[in-house]
Amino acid sequence: MLEFADQLRAEGIALGTSELLDAFxxxxxxxxxxxxxxxxxxAATLAKSQEDRHxxxxxxxxxxxxxxxxxxxxxxxxxxxxxxxxxGAGGELDLDGLxxxxxxxxxxxxxGDARLRDLxxxxxxAFGRARDGAGVLGVDVQRIxxxxxxxxxxxxxxxPGDPRRDGLPRDELRRFDAILRRExxxxxxxxxxxxxxxxxxQDLDRALxxxxxxxxxxxxxxxxxxxxxxxxxxTLARGQHRGRHVDVRRTMRASLETGGVPVVIKYxxxxxxxxxxxxxxxxxxxxxxxxxxxxxVLHALHDSFxxxxxxxxxxxxxxxxxxxxxxxxxxxxxxAIGRDAGVADVSGYTDYGRVWREFSDLVDDDLHPRAxxxxxxxxxxxxxxxxxxxxxxxxxxAGRTFWLNPEPRLYWGYGDSVMSAYAxxxxxxxxxxxxxxxxxxxxxxxxxxx
Numbered sequence: 001m002l003e004f005a006d007q008l009r010a011e012g013i014a015l016g017t018s019e020l021l022d023a024f025x026x027x028x029x030x031x032x033x034x035x036x037x038x039x040x041x042x043a044a045t046l047a048k049s050q051e052d053r054h055x056x057x058x059x060x061x062x063x064x065x066x067x068x069x070x071x072x073x074x075x076x077x078x079x080x081x082x083x084x085x086x087x088g089a090g091g092e093l094d095l096d097g098l099x100x101x102x103x104x105x106x107x108x109x110x111x112g113d114a115r116l117r118d119l120x121x122x123x124x125x126a127f128g129r130a131r132d133g134a135g136v137l138g139v140d141v142q143r144i145x146x147x148x149x150x151x152x153x154x155x156x157x158x159x160p161g162d163p164r165r166d167g168l169p170r171d172e173l174r175r176f177d178a179i180l181r182r183e184x185x186x187x188x189x190x191x192x193x194x195x196x197x198x199x200x201x202q203d204l205d206r207a208l209x210x211x212x213x214x215x216x217x218x219x220x221x222x223x224x225x226x227x228x229x230x231x232x233x234x235t236l237a238r239g240q241h242r243g244r245h246v247d248v249r250r251t252m253r254a255s256l257e258t259g260g261v262p263v264v265i266k267y268x269x270x271x272x273x274x275x276x277x278x279x280x281x282x283x284x285x286x287x288x289x290x291x292x293x294x295x296x297v298l299h300a301l302h303d304s305f306x307x308x309x310x311x312x313x314x315x316x317x318x319x320x321x322x323x324x325x326x327x328x329x330x331x332x333x334x335x336a337i338g339r340d341a342g343v344a345d346v347s348g349y350t351d352y353g354r355v356w357r358e359f360s361d362l363v364d365d366d367l368h369p370r371a372x373x374x375x376x377x378x379x380x381x382x383x384x385x386x387x388x389x390x391x392x393x394x395x396x397x398a399g400r401t402f403w404l405n406p407e408p409r410l411y412w413g414y415g416d417s418v419m420s421a422y423a424x425x426x427x428x429x430x431x432x433x434x435x436x437x438x439x440x441x442x443x444x445x446x447x448x449x450x
Contacts, residue, residue: 282377
């Protein structure tokens, strides 16, 4: 219990003596052999909020999984192999039958964890040996899911009667992903006979809330640097056009009233400057952890540029330029976007293809070669048409296009990520840490190539 409490503290949950005493006390009132009761009792006493509950769940699964695996290593215990699993690349398995069996179990939604564990092991035996299991776990999970053809969206090209044809429940897909990852990790531990180092949950789960306050302060320091650099560049650009231009023709006409002496100087009318920066920010649940980071960048840009347009999106796109202009409180801006932005339509899942089409309609007359487009998002399309050609057309019309992605670069192009396709038309950055943000700042403030 004390070791588990230390793990929770390391992940940012504030735990004191009173919470630990409550946890010890409640364990005397439940059946320790019931995993559900044990987990819920600890959650009720140690997690104080929904965010804490999410972190608790992940930390609980990791801590007790590793404790069990450490004991198994110490005692020399190994998992019994399924007789249908072979040492080859799944040659003894009916692959089409396995796909149908797994899809049917997920579509039914009533398969227990033990049943899904068995299916996950079979999937690993069939599709998980491309690199002898030595790949990055998250990438291997996406590769196996792709080989199984498991998607939440309908696949009308499949045969009638195929459970995957109408799409599979998203919650069941997430549950299977978690079990698949756990089985890959267990196989890795058995193969190496060692427990891998425990990475911070922040590095593994992008849905976690932001880290400790000192980390958030570091982000704000880099954002302040971004503001200073952009303000400097903006001042230089505006200074070149500060003077007014004389309209010679109108001045000469006016001079006729004074015998040809240009007493009254006529100037050319000032044309309104078109926006210099367009920022599109994904605010879907898949980038919840990065939303504070992204909105901080948005806030800094609005303070630095005289004219700029900002948009947020999930399934639909919504302009929030006026919101940033009227609200100075970062908390107020975040709450207003979550409450009033109107970016979700029906499903609430990101639709990048639709976003590009709507964005093109909104900025059709304003986008110009001196403009910079910045996209903040994970490029996960949920199986929908990414409309790469629409994004390419936007990038062609803008002078520069940048993409900040909170996911590790290694994950780009796996699962429903189409980041690799978009990256061909823009300058893409993995942007999750303050160091990565500094790389973007340097790129954004470099002079344009003429």
